Amino acid sequence: xxxxxxxxxxxxxxxxxxxxxxxxxxxxxDAKGIDSGLKxxxxxxxxxxxxxxxxxxxxxxxxxxxLKEMKRKRPLMEVIMLTGHGSVESGVQGMQYGAFDYVxxxxxxxxxxxxxxxAYARKVLHEKKVLDSKLS
Amino acid sequence: MVHKCGFRALSQFPHxxxxxxxxxxxxxxxxxxxxxAAFALMAAGVSFLxxxxxxxxxxxxxxxxxxxxxxxxxxxxxxxIGELSSGIAHEINNPLAIMxxxxxxxxxxxxxxxxxxxxxxxxxxDSLREIVSQVERCKEITHxxxxxxxxxxxxxxxxxxxxxxxDMARLVEKEAAxxxxxxxRGYDKNLPRVSTDPPxxxxxxxxxxxxxxxxxxxxxxxxxxxxxxTADSIELTFSDTGCGIxxxxxxxxFDPFFSTKPPGKGTGLGLSIxxxxxxxxxxxxxxxxxxxxxxxxxxxxxxxxPNGED
Numbered sequence: 001x002x003x004x005x006x007x008x009x010x011x012x013x014x015x016x017x018x019x020x021x022x023x024x025x026x027x028x029x030d031a032k033g034i035d036s037g038l039k040x041x042x043x044x045x046x047x048x049x050x051x052x053x054x055x056x057x058x059x060x061x062x063x064x065x066x067l068k069e070m071k072r073k074r075p076l077m078e079v080i081m082l083t084g085h086g087s088v089e090s091g092v093q094g095m096q097y098g099a100f101d102y103v104x105x106x107x108x109x110x111x112x113x114x115x116x117x118x119a120y121a122r123k124v125l126h127e128k129k130v131l132d133s134k135l136s
Numbered sequence: 137m138v139h140k141c142g143f144r145a146l147s148q149f150p151h152x153x154x155x156x157x158x159x160x161x162x163x164x165x166x167x168x169x170x171x172x173a174a175f176a177l178m179a180a181g182v183s184f185l186x187x188x189x190x191x192x193x194x195x196x197x198x199x200x201x202x203x204x205x206x207x208x209x210x211x212x213x214x215x216x217i218g219e220l221s222s223g224i225a226h227e228i229n230n231p232l233a234i235m236x237x238x239x240x241x242x243x244x245x246x247x248x249x250x251x252x253x254x255x256x257x258x259x260x261x262d263s264l265r266e267i268v269s270q271v272e273r274c275k276e277i278t279h280x281x282x283x284x285x286x287x288x289x290x291x292x293x294x295x296x297x298x299x300x301x302x303d304m305a306r307l308v309e310k311e312a313a314x315x316x317x318x319x320x321r322g323y324d325k326n327l328p329r330v331s332t333d334p335p336x337x338x339x340x341x342x343x344x345x346x347x348x349x350x351x352x353x354x355x356x357x358x359x360x361x362x363x364x365x366t367a368d369s370i371e372l373t374f375s376d377t378g379c380g381i382x383x384x385x386x387x388x389x390f391d392p393f394f395s396t397k398p399p400g401k402g403t404g405l406g407l408s409i410x411x412x413x414x415x416x417x418x419x420x421x422x423x424x425x426x427x428x429x430x431x432x433x434x435x436x437x438x439x440x441x442p443n444g445e446d
Contacts, residue, residue, distance in 0.1 A: 088307060089346075091304075102304070
């Protein structure tokens with residue numbers, strides 16, 4: 001039904017990644033999972049995504065660094081941060097670097113779904129605004 | 137501009153006396169009253185000159201006032217810029233000084249056979265790490281400044297503000313609980329959905345909650361409340377039982393670079409960014425505080441979007 005937009009999940013916990021992708025797919029969301037920030041950035045070069053769900057704490061390139069790069073490359077793509085430990089400092093930073101929202105783990109699939117739809121609505125709105133300002 | 141227009145309208149009116157005397161002179165001349173007509177003509181001339189002179193004075197005074205106003209605005213602007221740039225200079229100077237010292241130390245370590253001394257490579261690594269971290273600090277400051285200057289345009293979406301605030305409260309709650317800080321909620325269940333920019337509002341709420349927890353440190357409460365004081369606005373309040381802000385500092389807390397945190401702990405941009413976000417969202421943010429008792433931040437937001445969208 002809603003296969004008209006794509007979601008990327010970035011998390012180093014493979015079990016979590018698999019479950020969430022499966023559950024989103026079951027809800028007719030075109031979702032793909034990847035297990036590191038660097039790989040996610042590489043994937044963005046080849047594939048298009050509208051909304052990203054990004055874990056804050058990951059080995060190697062962490063969530064905030066990944067968010068910064070993502071926003072630089074794809075400013076209109078919306079990023080929802082996923083945090084397991086509720087670090088306020090990273091929350092403040094993430095919102096400042098343009099994250100759409102912060103969701104605490106464990107998040108219910110319904111809550112996540114709602115946020116994904118809100119984030120996608122925002123992206124559509126943003127694209128329309130950019131397009132309008134270019135036309136006028 | 138407003139003054140000038142006002143006086144132009146006024147300046148057309150006083151000449152009524154001149155016209156009246158002139159008209160009278162014409163009428164009297166037609167009636168054959170030459171002497172009286174001459175008097176009326178003279179009166180018209182005198183009235184004309186007097187009025188022109190008075191108007192000249194008023195216009196001149198008015199222009200002078202306008203110029204002074206402009207000068208005052210300009211000097212206030214310059215003062216603000218001066219304060220801002222000294223803030224930037226101060227914030228950037230500290231990391232620069234540290235980097236300077238560290239490079240001096242590295243130079244010293246690289247001289248002769250100092251590097252052979254035990255622990256020398258560790259010290260070298262330490263110095264480099266410090267430089268990297270100071271560069272990061274500078275980068276963060278410039279990034280925030282750019283953010284400040286870019287003034288991102290809000291994107292308006294309908295939002296459930298209770299839920300939005302609660303999401304951020306939950307984010308803060310875990311860490312706060314470790315310091316025995318309790319969160320008390322008083323959400324108005326009938327709060328209407330509001331047309332606003334959700335991520336920008338989240339940024340403000342999170343920043344205020346974070347400041348509140350910082351002001352308390354340990355043991356205390358943060359009280360969060362929402363309500364709808366008028367049909368077209370909502371109100372959010374955040375009260376902490378923290379250290380409070382002295383009166384003389386209270387009207388500076390929204391200024392860029394003003395910070396009560398020790399150097400390096402905050403850039404002093406959090407509240408000024410929050411302030412500019414709330415203004416952009418068509419609302420206002422105020423603070424009330426009592427030293428030793430705590431601080432309350434109050435945010436008013438319009439229910440309908442500031443740009444008339446949605």
